[in-house]
Amino acid sequence: MKPIINIALEAGIPESAVDMYGKYKAKLDPDTIRQHVNRPDGKLVLVTAVNPTPAGEGKTLTTIGLSQSLNAIGVRAIAALREPSLGPCFGMKGGATGSGQAQIIPADEINLHFTGDLHAITSAHNLLAAMIDNHLYYGNALDIHPKKILWKRAADMNDRGLRSIVTGIGAGNGEVRESGYVITSASEVMAVLCLSENLADLKVRLSRIIIGYTYSGQPVTAADLNAVEAMTVLLRDAIKPNLVQTLEGTPVIIHGGPFANIAHGCSSVIGTRTALRLGDIAVTEAGFGAELGAEKFMNIKCRQTGLQPDAAVLVVTAKSLKYNGGIPVKELDREDVQSLQLGLVNLRRHLNNLQKSGVPVLVAINHFAGDTDAEIAAIVDECQRLGVPVELSKVWAEGSAGGAALARALVHLLESEVTQYQPLYADELPLTAKIEQVITGIYGGSGAVYSPEAKRTLTELQSNGFGHLPVCMAKTPYSFSDQSKWLGAPEGFMMNISRVSLSAGAGFIVVETGNTMTMPGLPRVPAAERMTLHPDGQIEGLV
Template sequence: MKLITEVASEAGIDERHLELYGKYKSKLSPSLWEDIKAKPDGKLVLVTAINPTPAGEGKTLTTIGLAQALNAAGVRTVAALREPSLGPCLGMKGGATGGGKSQIVPADDINLHFTGDIHAVTSAHNLLSAMIDNHIFQGNELDLNPQRIVWKRVMDMNDRSLRSIVTGLGDGNGPVRESGFQITTASEIMAVLCLCSDLSDLKKRLGRMLIGYDQQGQPVTAKALGAVEAMTALLKEAVKPNLVQTLEGTPVIVHGGPFANIAHGCSSIIGTRYALKLGEVVVTEAGFGADLGAEKFMDIKCRQAGLAPSAAVLVVTVKSLKYNGGVPKEELYNGNRVALLSGLSNMERHIENLGKFGVPVLVAINHFEGDSSSEINEVVVACRRLNVPTAVSKVWAEGGAGGLELAEELIKLLNREDQPKFAPLYEASLDIPAKISKIVREIYHGADVAFSPAAKRSLAVIDRLGLHHLQVCMAKTPYSFSDQPRLLGAPEGFTMGVRDITLSLGAGFAVVITGNIVTMPGLPARPAAEQLRIDDEGQLQGLV
């Protein structure tokens, strides 16, 4: 690794704007923005993928490798990524810093505690939780209804046993009430951190957050509780973006980490804006498949930040296409042309959907050892039929050199005369049910939406409070376009079940909870934590 001061210098960042966390990590001071804000923005490229499968698609890997390749091709490029959560790192997925020769480093630090941002979000969130219960215990001046507190607690770990809890048990411990835990990446404070423009905006958004309702049914916010200044104090360092590097020295801004299946799935607006001033091209990613991450990137992040992406890179693999065509995980290394052709429907649906935002698409075929040339050719032929450029990416094995073909195709796309006319999917003037319906019909290709009694009650509250201006953040399984994880390929004509709708007033959206989605994941039968090893020198193995 290069010293982070050297990486910063090569990116045009003066050392006085760095707040160092050792030799290889740094926070970027707000003073940097004053130096660079007058510079023209680079072009923003979103890396997304088809629906995730057990085989893995390599979206973050492709983002890192493509950024390295663009720099190798002479295009000054900065990557913008989310921070990994301990939940998936120690649960099912393992690390989230790329792999092979396309990684961000120091990987172990980034995957674990990094610069403490996620811990700061956890602390700020739970401070508010504690202040709510204490306020009720100390006399309840705000007349809060203990049975209508919507603010839960969080921790950055997968722990299904904490999804539903009872607080206040025992003498003198406050009112007994039902509550629960979410994973920190589902916290509204994480969303607020990633959507704010600066510390002042962060404070305003924290103040708008809904904590519950009083006995008359009126909303009560964090500002009314007097919690905002203390929460902001806990977040004052976390609001600053983090600078690290790839294995090839490409600068990467890593900041914020909301999940895309239960939150909005994008790295911070602040980090992205810094990157756009530092690079000719900024390569960023949004979580899970394009039906979740990309839709939220376009409809939430870009809308709130006033950003307009210049292109989208859709990552596919031969194995994931065969999986969507019905092949079980253990047989994905075997050739199966029929399943591959069937699974192409998933890729084609995502290409069609991305086109609805007015953004040109480039398909990246993430190459795995064992992929046959005939199978790869089937994907190329399908893309050619759709008039969509494609390239094979070998960035895992070869780093930036393995992404040069992909970089060249992207450069062509970015330099086209017919530049894209980006637009979000739905109009802000639509009410919440209409926004949900448009996403379900246009992106998921469902036929209808069924609202549960709880969801209908939430819609009545939204209507009563005049909150139809909110954007929509869908909480949905990432594995299918539908709300049914095993409905693979490109299903259509289904009914999407909405279980409930929660309000994130600070973030500016309503969270629409569908199917069996939960906001606190559980650990698998064999957690990734079991594979982690640390030697006497403190070197880690197994965090991949």
């Protein structure tokens, strides 16, 4: 690894904007960068993928490898990524720093506590929770209804035992009431930090957070509890984006980490704008499949900030298409062109969705060692039939050299096509219309079935003046539907809307489908069981 100050200086970042966190990590001051770096913003490229499968698609890997490859062919590129959560790291998904020859480093530190951002977000979230209970204990001057408190606590770990809890048990411990935990990546504080433009905007958004309602039905906010300044104190350093590097010395800005299945799935606006100021191309990613992360990138992040992607890269693998074509996980290594061709329906749906947004698309085939020429040819033939550019990416095995063709194809796309980005729905549409527009226009369903609770909440939000907000759909990432086993591109289904909630600070409505959980659980055999700390300090099994 190069000293991070060298990476910063090579990227044109003034030393006065760099706050060192050891030799290989740093925080950046965006205001100082804006004042001292006078260059036009670069192009914004979104990397997304088909629906995730057990074999892994390599979306973050491709983002890292593509940024390396762009620099290798002489294009100044900066990657902008999300921070990993300890939940997936110790659960099933694993780390979020790439692998092979397309990694960001120091991977172990990034996947663990990094610069403390997620701890700060967790602390700010839980401070607000503590102040709510303290307010109840000391007389409840705001007349908060204990059974209408919406604000739960947060933890950065998969822990299903905390989904539903009872607080205040025991003499002198406050109001006894039901509550629960969300994982930090689903916290509204996480979304607020990631969508804030600066410290002042952060405070405004925190002040809007609705924690519950009074006995008379009036909303109670974080500002009403005088919690905003203290929460901001905890987030003072967390709002600054983090700088690290790839194996080949490409600068990477990592900041914020909302999940895309139960949150909005995009790295911070501040991090994205910083990458755009520093690079000719800023390569960012949005979580899970394009119907989740990319949809929210287009309809929440871009809508709120005025950012517009100049191109999208859709990552696909032969294994993912075979899986969507019906091949069991244990048989994905064998050649099966027929099943792959059946699974192409998943690729076509994602391509069509991205094209609806008016953004030029490039398909990246992330290469696995067991892929056959016939399988790769089937994907290339389909893309050519659809008139979509496609390139094979071997960044895992070869680093920047393995992504050179992909990088050149992206540059050509950016030079030859102009984005005509447009959001999926208009602000003035009713909330139910927005939900059903996503279901019919992106997922391929026929409509929605609302639980009585969800229907009641939507009616209240609409009548209380929140109908202009975008919707943040929470659903399984493994299918276009709310049923994880419905692979390929199911059509004509009805989406079950189980619960709806307002994130007033973040500026969107969360719509939970099926049995979506905002606090995940660990798998039967969690990754934590395979980890070892060796006497020399090296960690095995984390990445």
